[in-house]
């Protein structure tokens with residue numbers, strides 16, 4: 001795929017991360033085309049990367065092998081409908097828009113429903129090449145197109161295939177919204193440490209490095225997070241006291257309730273976003 005033409009519709013944060021990752025991975029920037037209505041976005045993008053930029057989506061998308069829809073979910077329907085008349089059945093469409101379902105995108109881009117589409121749920125750490133992306137393909141996507149999609153998203157982090165699209169709501173609740181849960185926990189830990197007498201800078205550094213170290217340890221270990229937790233909890237020690245307090249406050253039930261609320265909202269938004277404008 002290193003020689004194919006890839007077009008991004010929308011040149012915002014996520015497109016920029018993917019483009020940076022692709023170029024770092026050896027993809028020829030001259031094969032990357034980006035459309036964005038905002039002249040400042042286009043200027044800043046081309047000042048950073050030697051890619052082609054356009055103010056017209058149709059011109060950018062012409063004869064592309066892969067089209068990445070990187071606009072806001074609310075903009076995707078009108079963008080896809082305008083691209084539909086020139087859509088080629090050989091091309092692959094990748095949507096990174098949160099919430100939009102494969103069958104809705106297919107109806108908008110290809111009324112004959114022959115488009116090969118991969119729906120991706122990335123998350124914010126993709127902006128620092130540490131994302132977690134769940135990928136879900138419709139049945140028109142070939143094995144080679146799956147490989148191309150994986151290569152693209154791997155440039156900004158880890159990828160996982162989801163075979164049943166209904167699981168995308170759980171994915172959204174876990175990894176899509178997940179960074180915010182960890183930010184909240186870090187915020188609360190930092191605040192508590194400050195109230196216990198640490199200066200803010202020390203509290204922040206110790207807290208962030210602890211979160212990073214715990215995630216790195218878990219990623220590099222073959223044992224479960226439960227086992228890792230048990231290993232650092234000595235009977236009668238300090239960690240045990242904190243964990244008992246979390247359990248007494250029913251942290252697990254609260255986490256489950258929160259993820260279910262996020263998944264329910266994801267389902268609702270998908271229904272709303274999937275309705276035809278006309």
Ligand SMILES: NC(=O)c1ccc[n+]([C@@H]2O[C@H](COP(=O)([O-])OP(=O)(O)OC[C@H]3O[C@@H](n4cnc5c(N)ncnc54)[C@H](OP(=O)(O)O)[C@@H]3O)[C@@H](O)[C@H]2O)c1
Nearest residue numbers: 010011012013014038070071072073096097098122123124
């Ligand atoms: N950022 C994340 O961490 C994250 C995580 C998961 C999923 N996503 C998904 O990724 C997608 C992009 O998010 P983002 O954060 O990159 O958003 P963003 O920074 O707002 O980028 C979207 C870009 O699309 C441009 N645009 C607006 N209308 C357009 C049109 N008709 N044709 C072409 N371009 C158009 C916007 O220009 P203006 O600014 O001038 O409107 C903007 O530059 C969203 O669908 C989002 O759900 C993002």
